[in-house]
Amino acid sequence: MKRLRPLIAAAALCLAGSAQALTIFACEPEWAALARTLAPHAQVRSATHARQDPHHIEARPSLIAALRRADLAICTGAALESGWLPMLQQRAGNAKVQDGELGMLYAADEVSLIDPQPHATPGPFAGDVHPEGNPHLQLDPHRLRSVAQAIAARLGHIDPGHRDDIQRRWQAFDADWQQRIRAWEERARPLRGLRVATQHSTFDYLWRWLGVDNVADLEPQPGMPPTPGHLQGLLNRTRAQPPRAVVAATYQDPQSAQWLASQLGSATRLLHLPATVADDANASALATWFDSLLNALLAVAPAAPSAQAQTPPTQP
Ligand SMILES: [Zn+2]
Known part of the structure; x- marks a missing residue:
């Protein structure tokens, strides 16, 4: 300053x-x-x-x-x-x-x-x-x-x-x-140790804050789009203990995340998470955005209370 x-x-x-x-x-x-x-x-x-x-x-x-x-x-x-x-x-x-x-x-x-x-x-x-x-x-x-x-x-x-x-x-x-x-941190307790795979480092701060374990990056190198060879390697490496979700940001091409989630089977869900607010003109946009991130993650967490899983997504 x-x-x-x-x-x-x-x-x-x-x-x-x-x-x-x-x-x-x-x-x-x-x-x-x-x-x-x-x-x-x-x-x-x-x-x-x-x-x-x-x-x-x-x-x-x-x-x-x-x-x-x-x-x-x-x-x-x-x-x-x-x-x-x-x-x-x-x-x-x-x-x-x-x-x-x-x-x-x-x-x-x-x-x-x-x-x-x-x-x-x-x-x-x-x-x-x-x-x-x-x-x-x-x-x-x-x-x-x-x-x-x-x-x-x-x-x-x-x-x-x-x-x-x-x-x-x-x-x-x-x-x-x-x-x-304080309320989010209380609600997010079941997310500690939740295993996810993510495309790019977009959500790394969120993972650290919530104690979510990001086990794999769909990018072979930071900033490089996913390649078939890298995705196959991830699949081989995570198949025995699949992550609960494959996460892509709403601005990313969903194809790679979709493929990996489908190959990992029904234990793994595909999540499209917004990396920012939906409507910056809405006065509650920031709070709504973090609420929605927590809702989406709690819905895939093993210990998610039933109240958080009101809209279970259908399996593809
Ligand atoms: Zn980046």
Whole structure:
């Protein structure tokens, strides 16, 4: 934050002098949802939605135009958007949202990241390879809370006229969120030790938080799409003790996960889990999203209480 201090006064004056509403550009829907929660007076736009792969986005003219108008951009960082955000920043030509400026906030700068891969070199799958650590941090509600706090602080600097309101909203969010975390952790006890196989490191923060055991990655190398040979190897390795679920994110091509789940038989279920909120404009989007993740996982857990398994999925 130190490097930003000289910029704060200028940015604040700039916004105070303009009649237009605070405009926020979020790279992913979870940050848009947080921005809306903390600053409902702002115009917020998410560059992506839940069915899009945030590693690979086209730098469309509409996104460039949106970033050009932004007072604040909130992105994940840690190279998640390295395939498209730098181009957007360059083409938008908006000085406020360049790296190091007050108007550019990277969530990954606000928390510690798991699994850094210092020797990984981004290649043709740049964006999927994560040398600085796993960028999919939104799937840990504790880290998400830290990012919310950082967004509230930054918003207060950029928009001092609303600082008190933003602080009140942060405190209300925090009280509610911490209560929810406690309830989720209580509910999720049956998930400890649940064995799953997953495509990519998308849900690794969720697994760590819940104590879920991710026994296999459908990607032969980080960022590389599943190959038939790798999938066959996984099948051979896990057949004797199949995972309870094969998990893919809703933005991923389901074919590989489908194949592996079907080959493993009826003890293994296919789960399509959302890696972000469904609708960032919905005030309860973040809580609903974590509820839905827990519901889906509890439905496949061996000790799932009957109340959690109201809609048992039919076997294919
Ligand atoms: Zn990734």
